[in-house]
Amino acid sequence: MKKFAGILILILSIILLNSCSSVINKQKRSDQRTGVSFERPRPEGQTNVLKLTADPIPVVRVAFIGVGNRGYAAVRRYVNLEDVEILALCDLNGEMVKRSQQFLTGKNLPLADEYVGEDAWKEVCERDDIDLVYICTDWLSHTPIAVYAMEQGKHVAIEVPAATTIDECWQLVDTAEKTRRHCMMLENCCYDFFELNTLNMAQKGLFGEIVHGEGAYIHDLRSQLDSQRSWRTQFYEDYDGNPYPTHGFGPVCQVMNIHRGDKMNYLVSVSSDQFGITAYLKDKFGESSPEAAKNYEIGDMNTTIIKTEKGKTIMVQHDVTSPRPYSRLHTISGTKGFAQKYPVEGIALDPESHQFMAKEEYDQLMEEYKHPFIQEIGEVAKRVGGHGGMDFIMDYRLIYCLKNGLPLDQDVYDAAEWSSLVELSRISVQNGGTPVKIPDFTRGDWNQLKGLTFSY
Numbered sequence: 001m002k003k004f005a006g007i008l009i010l011i012l013s014i015i016l017l018n019s020c021s022s023v024i025n026k027q028k029r030s031d032q033r034t035g036v037s038f039e040r041p042r043p044e045g046q047t048n049v050l051k052l053t054a055d056p057i058p059v060v061r062v063a064f065i066g067v068g069n070r071g072y073a074a075v076r077r078y079v080n081l082e083d084v085e086i087l088a089l090c091d092l093n094g095e096m097v098k099r100s101q102q103f104l105t106g107k108n109l110p111l112a113d114e115y116v117g118e119d120a121w122k123e124v125c126e127r128d129d130i131d132l133v134y135i136c137t138d139w140l141s142h143t144p145i146a147v148y149a150m151e152q153g154k155h156v157a158i159e160v161p162a163a164t165t166i167d168e169c170w171q172l173v174d175t176a177e178k179t180r181r182h183c184m185m186l187e188n189c190c191y192d193f194f195e196l197n198t199l200n201m202a203q204k205g206l207f208g209e210i211v212h213g214e215g216a217y218i219h220d221l222r223s224q225l226d227s228q229r230s231w232r233t234q235f236y237e238d239y240d241g242n243p244y245p246t247h248g249f250g251p252v253c254q255v256m257n258i259h260r261g262d263k264m265n266y267l268v269s270v271s272s273d274q275f276g277i278t279a280y281l282k283d284k285f286g287e288s289s290p291e292a293a294k295n296y297e298i299g300d301m302n303t304t305i306i307k308t309e310k311g312k313t314i315m316v317q318h319d320v321t322s323p324r325p326y327s328r329l330h331t332i333s334g335t336k337g338f339a340q341k342y343p344v345e346g347i348a349l350d351p352e353s354h355q356f357m358a359k360e361e362y363d364q365l366m367e368e369y370k371h372p373f374i375q376e377i378g379e380v381a382k383r384v385g386g387h388g389g390m391d392f393i394m395d396y397r398l399i400y401c402l403k404n405g406l407p408l409d410q411d412v413y414d415a416a417e418w419s420s421l422v423e424l425s426r427i428s429v430q431n432g433g434t435p436v437k438i439p440d441f442t443r444g445d446w447n448q449l450k451g452l453t454f455s456y
């Protein structure tokens, strides 16, 4: 009997020791993940801006800063919106400003005031008759302009990515919280038709519990690698990671309720070496040309994987220098079904999930789950255009919410979270794919909202 009790105690001790060491190992693993902390305490007196509202603005007075390709296209769309006045156009280049005025004259609208020069945007932000500063400049100037505009009491809309460093992400969050101004990143892909309809399906439980999502920006932009070395090309010279993560990432974060019931904890990121830019420049300018001899740090393909607090995963890819068909992936995988936009649009639902459903069934489902934004403005948006209409749905929603004093569809935490990948992926890549902690930009309030909702 004594012998039996001794053996039992020995077995129990081994089990206990094993479970302790597994806890310790887990602890060690999580400590390794911790790495550098990018968290920042909330300054005293500041509160979060989740579901921020501001006074309704019956006619939204807009200033555009940066009217190159994207800003010019935005002015073209904005003249189609009701209850909007375009009061100022600003650019480094006076020609860019002048050519945008054509959209106002085309609609018999008064010309906007013109601002030209490196610091002219400050004067624009300082005006007391502007409600919304719409920023379409290069990546490095987004945050400085947005912060200054909010400090001058303006709401801001910023092209993607809103920020290129974690410090800039915090500047946006802190300034929005301090000034109580809206700060929306213009992630237009959140308004594309497939993304909106599948978001609606996910929110209604069609895919069950969403476990994994994938997004990407795979777009052959090699023809833009010219000898002028645009600001984008210059960025690639000493950066490796994902410099432009938000198009594929934003819609997936919305489906996965990031900072609305779940939060991103850490990421790992790995890049291939750079081959495509050099190969292309050799072909275009010659084997021994100065263009081809230039060094580019950015790898052709970057892959980043994120783990969330609730145990879900997200994969984000970036490749703009390979001869490949366009793709943002937009893959949603849940316990009851699956949706994918690229390379082939399809939906598969349990128990028939070994293959995509037939086209007829798919079309019926898309109709049944047509997102309210598309029902309301989809047809007009297709006519006005802008990436097939999604840009105009975004414009319409932004102005609608400002006019009615409603929370915006995307808040400053979305802007910070989605943009934070620019620096965090770089850090992981530079450290051999080491896990890097993703800061909680809501500072503990990520579970306050239960799911993503839009205001009407």
Ligand SMILES: NC(=O)c1ccc[n+]([C@@H]2O[C@H](COP(=O)([O-])OP(=O)(O)OC[C@H]3O[C@@H](n4cnc5c(N)ncnc54)[C@H](O)[C@@H]3O)[C@@H](O)[C@H]2O)c1
Residues within 6 Å of the ligand: 065, 066, 067, 068, 069, 070, 071, 090, 091, 092, 093, 096, 117, 118, 119, 120, 121, 136, 137, 138, 139, 141, 159, 160, 161, 186, 187, 188
């Ligand atoms: N959401 C989308 O689908 C989409 C598509 C294209 C570009 N973008 C984004 O739009 C932004 C602009 O891209 P783009 O292709 O139009 O670039 P671009 O170079 O054509 O235009 C940028 C413009 O900003 C101006 N500018 C730069 N600094 C300025 C300053 N200090 N004051 C005033 N004007 C200034 C430049 O003179 C230029 O005309 C980028 O952030 C880009 O990532 C988004």
